[in-house]
Amino acid sequence: MTKENLIKLIKHELTRTTGCTDPGVICYAVALGKKYLDKIPDKIELNMSLNIFKNALNVGIPGTGEIGIELAAALGVFSNNSDAKLSILEGVSQEQIQAAKKYRSEGKITVKCIIPDDQKAIISPQDLLYVEANLFSDKDRVKVVIHSDYTNVALIEKNNTIIFKQDSLAENKHPSLCESENKKMENKNVQYKNNSSKDTGYFSLNIDDDFDESSINNLRNSLKKDRFEDIIKSILEIEETSFKFLFDAAKTNFEAAISGLDSKNTRFGKSLSDIGFCSKSDELRPTACCAARSVETYTAAAGEARMLGLPVPIMALTGSGNQGITALVGVYSANRRIDASENVLLQALAISAITTILVKSYLGRLTTICGCAVAASTGVAAGVVHLLGGRTKEMVDAVNSVIGTFAGLICDGAKLSCAYKLSATASAATEYAYLAVNGTSIPAGDGIVGYTIDETFANLAYLNNPGMVETDKKIVDILLKNTESTHRNP
DSSP states (O other), rough: OHHHHHHHHHHHHHHHHOHHHHHHHHHHHHHHHHHHSSSSSSSSHHHHEEEHHHHHSSSSEETTTEEEEHHHHHHHHHOOOGGGGGTTTTTHHHHHHHHHHHHHHTTOEEEEEEOOTTTTOOOOHHHHEEEEEEEEEEEEEEEEEEETTOOOOOEEEETTTEEEOTTOOOOOOOOOOEEEETTTEEEOOOOOOOOOOOOSOOOOOOGGGGHHHHHHHHHHHHHHHSSHHHHHHHHHHHGGGGGGGHHHHHHHHHHHHHHHHHHHHHHHHHHHHHHHHHHHTTTTSSHHHHHHHHHHHHHHHHHHHTTTTOOOEEEEETTBHHHHHHIIHHHHHHHHHHHHHHHHHHHEEEEEEHHHHHHHHHHHHSSSBBBBIIIIHHHHHHHHHHHHTTHHHHHHHHHHHHHHHHHHOOOOOSEEEEEEHHHHHHHOOOOHHHHHHTTEEETTTSOOOOSSSHHHHHHHHHHHHHHHHHHHHHHHHHHHHHHHTTTSSO
16 A cells, blocks of 8 residues: 555544544434434434444433433434534534433434344444434435445435435345334344435535545555555655644543543543552653553543543544544553654554554454454554564564454443453553563464464454354343343433
């Protein structure tokens, strides 16, 4: 891949968000539908992939103090800001929140999740990231489909007339559904109509040709064809100032960490801070302990702030705010102890970002395996090795250690415990970077670790899909059971 395309890909994979991206994309889809319905809908029917359902079920919604898919959808009715996309929940007023809560209470929203067909060996990207919002008012109906990526609008349809459509929108013939309002799994069938049309007058979403989903997917696939070592070599040959945007993104996410430490509603990051980074005698020394504790505390604070729904902006990476926190705050906060030069820090942030993007290119947008643990934390490991003056070989060793240790860590939806996962794995990744520089790592051919780093990535992808497809279904079973528990707080 050319150096220009590497920069383009990293920039595209960064997205400003407020709140978790999964309730954000639901809110965005409804807001876009409301824009074309041009009135308050009488009812809303939502169909979404199991992974979106899992991630949106229990995560805090900024400014509301509450969780819930229905509330995220209702906020889309009153946001009037669909152009904001994944930042749509930023700055919602109390009036809008109260109106959304009232709308939700009226029982006008139906939520269903699509369960991948049991006969499919490998689940497609559309199956994993799919949101369909159907808005009804009198005789009018607007349908919005987002799939494959969080801002990838595939279809806008009003009264069976196509306003906008991607030619790549595939027909999904065999999903089954689980209904959240009944809090139980059901086996139903629904067919998504593939509305083909030769009409060339579709509404334009002003998608830049250089950044449409097809072009970006081509770049992701191209990235996988290159050796990891060659990708890092290309990153290091790029002028450091070209990555200034990553420094700004890291500062944005670090400021969320500071908000998490300052908020009266948070505990996790502050508790880690109270434990202390290291002893006073070590305070000025760039030890592994000090760097790892710094990473652990600041990633925890930022992750907690985001998961609880504090209204703080986050620069997401590969569609995930938590991955953006891990990959960028991890390296940024480690360097507060290591104190490498600004140019080295810029390169380390780029290494962390491109490593995360590469691993996610193998895994896909939404996964059963925790993306923070095995994608973003690999980025931290590689980036910290660079901060320490290590070579590409040590980056490979550190990344292998992260994947070899955390490959089985599951994603059980977005919620507070994500902060615990990302802080623990980012901290460990920092320690593995120190170990690798000093000659210690999981050896090649050990467990799922391959004899090359690219073999390790391929093994990880195979473990995730098809290996853990059934696991996702069982996770949702458990999440729905928990929503029914008599021990659940109101």
